[in-house]
Amino acid sequence: DGGITQSPKYLFRKEGQNVTLSCEQNLNHDAMYWYRQDPGQGLRLIYYSQIVNDFQKGDIAEGYSVSREKKESFPLTVTSAQKNPTAFYLCASSWDNPPYEQYFGPGTRLTVT
Amino acid sequence: AQSVSQHNHHVILSEAASLELGCNYSYGGTVNLFWYVQYPGQHLQLLLKYFSGDPLVKGIKGFEAEFIKSKFSFNLRKPSVQWSDTAEYFCAVNGDNAGNMLTFGGGTRLMVKP
Numbered sequence: 001d002g003g004i005t006q007s008p009k010y011l012f013r014k015e016g017q018n019v020t021l022s023c024e025q026n027l028n029h030d031a032m033y034w035y036r037q038d039p040g041q042g043l044r045l046i047y048y049s050q051i052v053n054d055f056q057k058g059d060i061a062e063g064y065s066v067s068r069e070k071k072e073s074f075p076l077t078v079t080s081a082q083k084n085p086t087a088f089y090l091c092a093s094s095w096d097n098p099p100y101e102q103y104f105g106p107g108t109r110l111t112v113t
Numbered sequence: 114a115q116s117v118s119q120h121n122h123h124v125i126l127s128e129a130a131s132l133e134l135g136c137n138y139s140y141g142g143t144v145n146l147f148w149y150v151q152y153p154g155q156h157l158q159l160l161l162k163y164f165s166g167d168p169l170v171k172g173i174k175g176f177e178a179e180f181i182k183s184k185f186s187f188n189l190r191k192p193s194v195q196w197s198d199t200a201e202y203f204c205a206v207n208g209d210n211a212g213n214m215l216t217f218g219g220g221t222r223l224m225v226k227p
Contacts, residue, residue, distance in 0.1 A: 031213050040122060042203060043217040050213065090157065099145035099164040100213040104157040 002103035003027065004092050011110045021076045021108045022089035029103070030096040034076035036060060037088040037107070049074055050096060078110060085112045115140040115208050119218035126194050127226050133187040134221050136178075136204030143209040146187040148178055150199045160202070163187065174198070196227045
């Protein structure tokens with residue numbers, strides 16, 4: 001059953017702690033993406049990766065970091081430098097050719113107190 | 114830079130009413146266009162997409178969208194909504210200068226009253 005998995009579904013952390021969100025895909029897609037979803041703001045791109053061992057900053061990369069050591073995996077670390085980390089985080093993947101339709105995981109809701 | 118506007122943030126309809134959700138984008142080149150839907154508690158899924166050809170695109174669950182290049186629009190329509198259409202709807206654009214990046218609109222939250 002092909003798809004994208006994100007874990008955990010809900011995550012709670014104390015302020016000042018780094019936290020890593022998992023994203024795995026078995027669709028054999030080349031490209032992977034991390035978005036942040038806030039009410040009324042749609043999806044904003046944090047980081048993306050088009051190939052293993054390479055990734056690029058998106059529109060709101062400050063306070064986040066990623067790695068892409070395997071084609072299937074693209075974990076996102078929310079660092080203590082992220083000023084407003086409480087949000088819903090979505091991972092997606094796509095082929096690297098048009099029309100670039102993206103497939104989404106179920107998301108992780110992170111709450112930092 | 115591309116941008117996408119969804120002017121209706123919240124829409125409330127009764128069952129069987131017709132639906133039209135607006136989507137306008139700001140890029141003048143060639144575009145691929147998408148509508149995604151997020152049902153309560155579920156992940157984002159593709160409703161329909163425009164890549165090329167017929168500007169009237171039909172998607173799942175009776176939805177359709179029309180690409181009007183002169184108006185930079187890709188409005189989503191459904192002739193008769195159901196309670197199960199209650200969801201948040203996102204328009205997205207991929208311009209030919211953006212590689213494989215999508216730019217999303219802010220979303221429209223639709224509530225259908227039974």
